Amino acid sequence: MAAMAAPTSGARHELPGTLVEVVGNRLRDAILSGVLAPGEKIREEQVCADYGISRAPLREALRLLAQQGLVEHLPRRGSRVAEWSASDILQLYGLRAVLERHAIETALPLADPKRALAPVRRAFDRMRAATDQLARDDAHRMFHAAVVGLAGNRQLDIALEPILLKLQVPMAMNMREEARRSTTRDGIARHRAILRALEANDADTVLAALDSHGHLDFNGALTQPTHD
Template sequence: MTEGELQTYSLVELAVERLRREILSGRSDPGERLVEEQLTRRLGISRAPLREAMRLLAQQGLVEHIPRRGARVATLSDDDVRELYEVRDVLERHAVSSMPAAPDLTALRAALDAMREATEAGDRLELANAHRRFHTEVVALGGNRQLADLYGSVLVRIQLYMAVNMRREAEAARAAEGVLRHERLFAAVERGDVQGIAAALNDHGARTYLT
């Protein structure tokens, strides 16, 4: 890779990371138009790396390209979201059933601590990041890397809706309730209580995020 290619690739990565964080934090709503001229100015990049970044975000299910209308933040119907949550639930249950007797909870504990800190600080972006990380770490405890990768691809498609919900929680001063739900889940994992884990997951399942 030449120096010029490396620079362009770095700009693509930068654009992907910034736009992905904005979408998954709830700063950009589903269906919101992504205007190329505005984005090139705001990100300080040319159209070529921006278009490549948009292509990669579309592969992740976060951006949609509409013929003759440009790009927008991806939208999902209520049925789409319910189906994705059904898949998520199946993957989580399988991972939970495969957990070892004494799993290493270091990463899971760190994600929970990050959720507490973000809630106290009112940092919606970091709260969204910690929320994703927590669920990813729960599934990773099952030890199936392929399943964890599949889970991640499903989670990222519904994360923008989760982010909208977390924004509403924050606006209603109820963000601490999300921490309590995850504390219950962590406690069940720590006890090795499979039924308790399933109950905790169900307690903040799809219905929490659907309007």
């Protein structure tokens, strides 16, 4: 397990809840950036030494990361970064597509497109302006959440959240590979097409844009198209 940067010096003296958040965010960033690979065991002693913390906030952070699908607890063996089979990932992408389709069919045509699409535009602008992998990952997740949010259906938003959280790792792997291949702009173009379709305020146009923004998975885990 690679050494990870410790929290800022002030973080150690903050309230326990804040410390848990700091540790959880650092571990999440390490997982999404590839510093911690899928299936890699999280060595508590090393993390505690790297971060200058006790086991209590670390274990609470690991519990929260497990709820997000980023970490798996192994009976009597600690924790490891979650692994997802090709089937798992395809099923999650499929579920996201179903929720997005339902949201678009429910929401469009929009009564006030300019106002309703503001969160989607903000997420797209953040994706376009992102200068690092983690910022791009967050903006990408926000974009798809904002698309589903157009329906104004709280239960739909709640159903989507765990799917997006569990897809963080495969999506991050794909986006890292896009960056390595210098095709990041292609991903921006795909999401710009979705935004433009939404601005046209026609459900069929948006659904076609969502269907066509899939691409072959780069990380080798899958053998058929997915949506990023």
